[in-house]
Amino acid sequence: MSENEKNVGLFVTCLVDLFRPSVAFAAVKLMEDAGCSICVPQRQTCCGQPAYNSGDNDDAKAMAQMVIEEFEHFDYVVAPSGSCAAMIRVHYPDLFADCPDWLKRAQALAAKTYELLTFLSDVLHVEKVEAALDRTATYHDSCSGLRELGIKQQPRKLLDSVDGLELIEAEQAERCCGFGGTFCLKFSEISSRITDDKCDDLLKTGANTVLGGDLGCLMNIAGRMTRRGETVEVRHIAEVLAGICDDVAPISQGKG
């Protein structure tokens, strides 16, 4: 790593690690192109969100401590997911509100943790990506990213710089997709209804591609779309920005 390069720790996120490594590779490429040196600690699994949202603070703390220990030495920590980044940035300090030592460390980590698109746009000031994609796309604003981290303009600005890509706004881009972590398992019928509404809204745009920044939401939407027999392609925005769409099938679809 050269002196000018930013030392970035990649928080892969469990879903990206297990289900769609391409997203992480795309994230790495985008950040390297912008002058970062990426390190991927091995001792990482989960940010603790499922435990935290289920009220299991003890286990969430244990997971958070692992993340803090592993990542606190980097200049920046970046996650290709709004909800995981929000967990670290917004909720880790809450988790340790009663433990002054860990609170300090949590706050320090929170201050340098970013969701990928925010990092590219607001920290690295990336204005343009090299990618080209001759498709129409619509963007789903994942709830955590939108409401906890204020991610709205960043993905749109970056997509605007992709040659050939036409972005069409969905009427209800900000409405929840129905995933909600364990919600989709605990209240599956309600979740399906909300997911259906989201799919209807996205399809109404006529776009042939659905993009977003959170793999949980995207797997949910893609899974419902393919079950409905829709052909729209669902991808993580990083794949488009890094120009790797030809290398990996859309979510929930075969290589075809």
Place this chain on the structure above:
Amino acid sequence: MSSRDYILGRIRWSLGRGALERDDDLHLAQRVSNPKPNLIPKRGGGTHKQQISLFVKMAKEVNATVSRLKSLDGVPRAAAKYLKDNDLGTALRLAPHPDLEKMNWSALEVTFGPSAGDDLNSLVMAYGGVAETGSLALVSGQYGPTTLNFLPDNHIIVLKAEDLVGDYEAVYARLRRESNNADFMPRALNWVSGPSRTADIEQTLLLGAHGPRKLHILLVESDGQEG
């Protein structure tokens, strides 16, 4: 233990303290005895002429109708015209307000006093009006029976332009100023913004629920009242 003691005790226990210290009590009493306005939207500001314009616009938006008169003398004629234009007969129940009692009501069949429920039309004097939302302030009392504001089907309110202000805070300030004591609130202060309505049936907006079906405002701008 009385409910009162229980509740107040419980509140204090939950807040982690006993009763407030005398200094705190006095400080809080100050906040109430010297009430200060919070953020007031700019919208109701501007010249008086602008306020009048805004009032008329906002009142019409909530389905009130507005006639602009040059002087109070014109009220009976305007009221008669309104009733005639809307086929509402010639009977009118009036608030026993000195301004109204002075007027020439020969063109209509008027009576004064509260309503018992048989009146089709009523006419009252507004205490004030607020440009911000096109709302009227009606105060209860010997000059303003509350029943006139809610029982009759058709409600006419006379508002003098000099009583029209930008925001609600100005009306409260005036109520405090004009009263001799701490009990400056009337038994009922009715803020009225348009005729009654409901959307309780399939979210369809319908005018004329339980209160008046129609609200007509006679805005009296005396000559020379420029911003």
Place this chain on the structure above:
Amino acid sequence: MELNAHNFKENARKALKDDDLQASLQKLGSGFPLKRLAAMDRLPEFEGLRDQARDIKDHTLRHLDHYLEQFESRVIETGGKVHWARDIKAGRKIVHEICEAVGAKTVTKGKSMIGEEMAINEYLEEKGLIPIETDLGEYIIQLRNEPPSHIIAPAIHLRKSHVEEAFRKTHTDLPKDRNLDAPEDLLVEARAILRKKFIAADVGITGANFMVAETGSTVIVTNEGNGDLTQTLPRVHIVLCSIEKVVPTLEDCTTLLRVLARSATGQEQSVYTTFSTGARGETDPDGPDEFHVVILDNGRSRMLGHETHDMLRCIRCSACINHCPVYQSVGGHAYGSIYPGPMGSVLTPALYGLEKSCDLPNASTMCGKCEEVCPVRIPIPKMLRSWRKKQWEDGPVPMVERLGLNWWTWWVLRPKLYHRVAGWKMRVLALLGRKNGHFKSFGINKGWTKDRDFPAPEGKTFQQLWSEKGGRRL
């Protein structure tokens, strides 16, 4: 209303299949939220007002005892009476005693959530009185003998045909062949019927959106005018309110009023906003002879200073309810509580106990839209989470959920083992799913695969691939 929150899942299931309800909910989802946005657009100071509204409430709650005592003194000074009620039982008794003291037979009611909480109608009926709801929505559901499904639009779940049916069944004096096709026809009929009741009532009961400490005034906000007729015509006016509704001054009340109607229905102001202070004076030509304020606690004092403290800022606008994707899917009755949606999911466990209502704080995707639209910036998701924490610690949590999460925790706290197993597991899944890129069924994951395909993993995990690439490690 009998709490039915423990049946949430079953209620929700039924609600999803109810076409009439779904049609009504569709209208709700595209109605109030858009109107609120339009109102916000027109008022550049809206965000600043929200901040002030929150601050006023916070200040008041920190000094709630002081302001309640202030309010009480002023009510008494202006000729009214204050009654404190620690719980529902006490509240009901007070109301009944006031009615009995004047030999009341019929009681008209403006809309009051505290009245619903007290189930005051039921109680008064037991005691031989006739309570009549006058808010059109409340009247309709009273006829149908069902609870409200929304805190400001109680009959929002009904179609016109339901209303017609209820009217024909109840208003039997009217000609059977009368036309009730249009909503207008129904309204005209309700107006005529209720007008008689307004005038005949002995006691009028209203709620209060706010209580003003400075003046001892109670405030109601209506569009129909029914609240005003309820409180002006009878000899006795009883206000039902709760401890957290007090605000210091008229100016403070005005700030809250500025955000209330806009957040609720998108109106600049409700048609009628009425400040009532004391009973009829010597020079008053009309108005009630007696003015009673019943202040209910019912568990709210316990919320102060604890995890759900911020919920006491709520001004009952319903913005959170109108914007919630879960409420928009299942409606209010599914929650089995008079307080549905996001605010209800925080308040119901606080008032009725977590054990009887533990599904409610879980029935949320935590999307945060509620917090986004709340005029007093209540952090609803944070409080839902605090209920979930209590539930995790004290129970009840379904065994399969506890086991499932513990299983996940076990793995993720052992990264070396996790990555080794995940490595081959994902490869196997990828192979199995490579044709379509997804699975139509996935073992125990029935909740997901009933309506969705489960996307297949790409193959090796990222950690594996990064190692193979020789990517930089710590």
